[in-house]
Structures are given as structure tokens and as C-alpha cells.
Amino acid sequence: MRFTRTTALAAAGLLSFGLLAACSDDADPDASPTGAQSAGGDEKVTIRVAGLLPTADDAAKQQLAERVEAFEAEYPDITVEPEDYEWLNSTFTTQLAGGTLPNVFEIPLTDGKTLIENGQLADIDAQVRALPYGEDFNETLLANGQDDAGTIFAVPAKSIYAVALHYNRNLFEQAGLDPDDPPTTWDEVRAAAKTIHDETGVAGYATMALDASGGWQLAAGANSRGGVIETSDGSGAYTATLTDPAVKEHLEWLHALRWEDDSLLARADLGWGEINAAFAGGELAMYTSGSDVYNALVEGNGVTADWGYGLTAIPTSGDGGALTGGTLAAVRKDSTDAEKDAAVKWIDWWYLSKLQDQDQAVADAKTRAEADPAQAVGTPVLPIFSEELYDQNLEWIKDYVNVPLDDMTGYTDVMFTQNLVPEASVATQDLYNQLFPVVQAVISDEGADIDSLLETANTAGQAAIDAAS
Template identity: 80%
Template sequence: MRFNRTTALVMAGTMSLGLLAACSNDEDPKADDSGSPSASADPNAPVEITVAGLLPTADDAAKQQLADRITAFQEKYPNITVKSEDYEWKNSTFTTQLAGGTLPNVFEIPLTDGKTLIENGQLADIDQYVKALPYGSDFNPALLANGQGSDGKIYAVPAKSIYAVALHYNRKLFTDAGLDPNKPPTTWDEVRADAKAIHDKTGVAGYATMALDASGGWQLAAGANSRGGLIETSAGDGKYTATLTDPAVKAHLEWLKALRWEDNSLLARADLGWGEINAAFGGGELAMYTSGSDVYNALVEGNGVTADWGYGLTAIPTDNGGGALTGGTLAAVTKDSTDAQKDAAVKWIDWWYLSKLQDQTQAVADAKTRAEADPAQAVGTPVLPIFSEENYKESQGWIKDYINVPLDDMKGYTDVMFTQKLVPEASASVQDLYNALFPVVQAVITDKNADVDKLLDEANKTGQAAIDAAG
């Protein structure tokens, strides 16, 4: 769910990334009733679009990098004026923004929200424009499916931050506690032991978890998935069952409870969402937490983390057949956009999000701009491929001279990123399920005597009611 959280490969069962191959599509990209992508609008007529920009916390270097890319885009397309807006998807405000028509023409949503918004008729049909791109038929089909309607048309495209939930850690705190930062924990028992050692030796919380709003439920689900559990099941008949009482959900809550009340190693804050926990980690308030594997970019751009800060990344521990929860971001276009704005919007999506993955010149230009910013922005943060593993590795080779992230300190993740078991997010009412779960996480953090079984039973009833109401 991240995106601040967010979200995932909506597929039946689990998968290995190595099995995901790029798709092919023999359809004519101009087969839409309206003719060619530009048939309904003069391609040279002036048009203005607003686009989702950066997080409100982004630093000046990141803002300048975006400004430079907008300038270059407008030089290529002189008839298009682009205005960016600070943007952070939040479950608590998105619905109001969508209903009120205050979203930019190009906006970002979690992968899991694509299907629902499409079914509700709330996204623009951008099928003909996307298919006209040079790589319009090359998307990873498992990812693209999240932005396709039942009519097969494309309403949103996978754009960035396709990730697996991973464990982020402060290497310097590991060293201060007498632990080897090159041997991060690989089991939840080891995470607990290391968290206690760090707290006992340094006084800093060894572990923290998101607990605020849907992000708290998101990370509880990630913990359950890593332990072999699910928060929703389906018999394949289109009907879904909430399983918030899964033993793996309880096991992860009891684990958090032990860290908080037995070891005193869990950061005693129930107000941590995605942004808040990043800030706390960047400020040295905690040693370990789980989040999307791509979060290093946000830590650099908004939380003062640098290549020599001491950041470490490793795979989330798994047992009992569990895997890493996956997620990411779709780029979509507002329903009330004109044809000219849709055309311009897809050109921007290509320019800002995707062309750097397909075109060496664009890849190098983007990497060079980020690397030479002051302060430098992250280049080369590990993410899962929007197109294919081969394309990802090739594009990384294009920018190798500009990669500035501490890849040697991310090997615990990069060594398994293409082979680890991946778990898609729930398919039905996922945000409602997360919202039902986060109060349980907060209760465990704030109440030593929290009745986990009772709380999960109540949450499950709430989650099932949301699923049933959605049909």
C-alpha cells in the first residue's frame, strides 16, 4: 500500500519475480474508435496540465531536479505547459480530493486501488495514448493488469516504486551495539534479539512499526505475509473472505507486544505513519523497521540520509512458507481531462516515470541530474522491474557511472530480490482491511493488557462488512 505505502501485484497466489516476463500485444495501438492517439486533438495546440510532483518534505535539490526535467520536457513539447503540485497519497484525504476535483491531471495511486477506481468510472481512458508509446506493449503483464479495466483498456500504468517490503536498518547502531552490520538478522527471532541488544547497549529503540492509519495495517499485513499468513482469501469465484484472525497476524502482533512490554526495545509511538517513521529513522530514533524496499529515495530527499549515513537494507525475514508483500504506484489521469490533456499527460508519464527505463539517453540524463544535484539525490535504489528483469539490469548498466546508493550495504536485499517469494496485496477492499487492523497495532503498543484475539475478531468483522458492502 505505500506510498506511502502501498501496494501490489494483484495476482492469484504468490510468485517469483524471475517468472514474470514482459508481455507482447499484437493489437494495433491505433485501433481505438477515435483513430490515432492525436486524431481527436491538434497535437500542436497549446495545452496545460498539472502533475503530481514531490512529497511536501522534498528538499531543494529534489525540487530543482523536477524543475529541470519540466524545462527539458517543455523544450521537447513547446505547446505543453506543465505545472507541478506537491503530492502525497493519503488514504484519509484521497477520496475527498478525487470527489472534489482537486487532483492534478496526472496523479499517483497505489497499485491495489486501480481496479476499484476503474470499475467506478473515476479514471480517464488513456489506452490509445499508452499503446502508441514505443514500449506500449512491453509492460510486465502482472503489473499492467492493475491498471486495466474489464474491457481490456488501460486506465493507469505502473509508474514507479515497484517494491517488496524489506527490513531497513541503521548500520552504525548495529556497530555501536557490538553487532556485525554486514550480517543483518534473517529471522524474526534474530530481529528481536538484535533490537534488544541495540536498546540495551545504546538506549535507542531497536525496532519500530507503523501504526497510524492504513499504513499500520499495511505493515502488520506484511509481517503476517512473511510468516505465511494472509489477511484475505478467495475461492476464485469473485467472493472474498477477510482473514484478519489468521494465526500469522496474531503471531506478529504477539511478537510486537513482546518487544514493547518484555524487552522495552520497541519505539513506544503509536503515531507513526509512512512519513513519520521515515523521519524518526533518519533522526536516529530507531534501528530497524519494515517498509517498501525503495524507501531510501525518500530518506535521502526528505530525511537527511546520505550515502555515508550508515543505511542498510536487507530482505524481510520469512518462515512457514511466507514471502515479501509487494506494492507500488500507478500513474493515472483525471476523468475530466480533455483529449489534449490526456495526450499531454501520457507524454509526461512517459517522460517523468518511464522513458528512463527504456531509453539510454533519458536514463543517463535523469541519473546525471539527480547525481549532480546539491545535495545529490539517490541514483540506483533497488526496485522491482516495471518491464522485465533483463530490461532492469540493462537500464542499471546505462547509469552505472552515476549510481551513488550504498549497494554494498543493500546486499541482503539485492542478493534475493529476483528470487524471493512475493505476496500480492489483498484484492478486495484492501484499504478497509488495513484501516480495520491499525487500531489493533496501536492497542498493542499502548496497552500491555491488550486482548489480541478479541481485537482481531472485531477487526475481522469490520473488514468483512467492508468487503460485503463493496459487492
């Protein structure tokens, strides 16, 4: 998942962010501009850090290189070695166990608690709390990277996303549809998908079906219809609910697109990266993914501001809402104290200070906008801190915003008011891994027995929950 993708964040908690702390008048004059303390005095240290997706283009690499150069100028005793990084459920466990992860790496929000309980992340509590905004994270969000005692082992590193509907405005126009009036219900999505296919020959809709990504987006579809894939009794006992009627309803909807309308892209091999590439290549008109995926489309798939990209809210009905998620930055368990100090400085520099500090925000936006080709600046996301600070950040970087915000209003008009649904709290990836074969079956087998497949998946999902609890 883009990280893509993942948080146990309650909807009511998302917007209750703390205010930006004022700088202390008696601050250490020798401290860095961001307030981070020295990494082991004059000790020189080298850290490996998660960099870009393997598919990132030269402009994205240039932007990262420039930020690394500026960081090393600010902290001459620290050498930063970025490396390509993409969190994949199928390889992460092996990398973690084998000690091959970089000092700074990214994980889905929902994986934080399990990794902390297993003693697999470094304690970075002191370093994070020393930052000027160390006490200003949303408490509910930060809890995903804390143990029961409140010790910080990972921090929110990328803004929280909500699953949204991405669409090709050019294909809408070619099919005689109004791209400024995108679908707001699943019935309207189905109708638009069929029209697009009938008029252009291009698949009107596609869904992820490969690995955990397929289960992630099936869960998002179920959440939008008022269902969930896991429940809790409030006392620590969790129950798999992969047989929730909303899960079946969304599968039947996909089945209808595939076998009745012939408007669903007939590929069961689409993960997060694959569906991005297919969308950018014009193979499909609509799909759901994290609301911030435009950055990846620009940096990895060559999409430009005049490409014809559109973003709107995921259709919801009843008590349904948009599945939320995001990313934590963590530090490798065997990192030395000097490496941990340096790692948190990098986390501050690369991920967070640009959200808090005008100079950092402008420097980051300027570098991205002036890259060749230009990188996305201003993609709408839900902020880690406050809505007010988010708006302030956009004001700081307004001269460099280059994303087609006018074509994203279907999402931005509701991003702070839509109902938000947290991901499953226990065995999240295991549940997704049980669901994706069901999605694949619906795409590839017209006679797939959805009820039986979901019963089997639910039994395995419950076993995974029991093993993790």
C-alpha cells in the same frame, strides 16, 4: 504508505515481463523520440501533475524543475505545473470527489480496479498503446489499471517494491553487532533489537501504527510468517481473515518487544512519513517498509550515502514471503483529449522512458546525481519491465549510481528469487484501516486483548469486502 505504496500481482507473474519492442522502421519521422503522438496538433495545453512529497528538499525540487524544463523544450505546446503530492487514504477520496487532484496523479496499485469500476479515471488506452513499449508491460501488473475489457485507465508508474527490513548500520556497530550480517529471522530481529536498546539506549525496532500504514505493515509481518488477511474461493467471493494465526503471531511479537524487552519505540503515531523521519533522526535501529524507501529518506529526510543505511530482506518462515506493492499513474476523469495526450506524454517522460531509453536514463540519473545535495540514483527496486532491462538500465547509469549498494546486498541477493505475496484484492485499504487500531493498542496497552480486537476488526473488514464486491 510510500505507495507507496500496492499490487494484486502474483509472485509467479512478477518476473514474466515482456521484451522491449524494437522500433519500427516505418515509424513516423515527426513523432517524438519516445514515440508519443502530438498532443492535439498545435493546440497549447497546460496540465497539473503530481510532483514531489511535501517534505522534498531543494535538490529534489531542482531535479524535477530541470526535467520539466527539458520536457517543455521537447513539447513546446505543453506547459507542466507540478504540485506537491502525497497519496493519503484519509484525504484522497475527498480530493477525487472535489475535483482538486492534478491531471496526472498517483494511486496504489490495488485501488485501480475500484476507481475504474466507479468510473473515476480517464480512459488513456489509445495514448498508452501508442508508446513504443505500450504492449510490453507485465500483463499481470498492467491488469491493475485495466477494466474487464482490457481498456487501460492507469499504468504502473514506479517500480514494484517488496517490503524489506531497513536498519541503521552505525547503531549495529555501537551495540557490538555485525552490520554485514543483519538478522534473517524474526527471533534474530528481536534479539538484535534488545541488544541495541540495552547497549545504546536507542529503540531497536519500530513499526508503523498510524492510519492504513499500520495495517499495511502488520499485514506484511503476517505475510512473512505465511499468513494472509484475505482469501478468495476463486469465483469472486472474498473472505476477511484478519484473525489468521500469523496476524496474531506478529502482534504478539510486537507486544513482546514493547512490554518484555522494552526495545520497541513506544510511539503509536508513526505513519509512513513519520517513521522515515524517526529513523533518519536516529530514534530507532530497524523497521520494515517498501524496499525503495531509501529515495524518500534521501530526498525528504537528509540521509546520505555515508549515513550508515542498511537494507536486507524481510525475515520469512514457512510459506511466508515479502508483501509487494507499487504505484499506478492515472489521469483525472474530466481531462480533455488534449490534456490526456499531454498527460501520457508526461507519464512517459517522468516515470517510464528512463527505464526504456538510454539517453533518458542517463539524463535522469545525471540530473539527480548532480543536484545539490545529490539525490539517490540506483536504489534497488523490482522492475516494471524485465530483469534484463533492469540490469541494462543499471549499466547505462553506472557512472551516476551513488547509493550504498554494498550495504544493500541482504536484499539485492534475493530480490529476484524471494517469495512474493500480493496484497489483498478487495477493500485493501479498508482492511488496513481495521488493523491499525489493533497495532496501536498493542503498543499502548500492555493488557490489550488481541483476540477480541482482531475479531472486531475482522467483522468490520468483512462488511467492507461485502460492500465493495
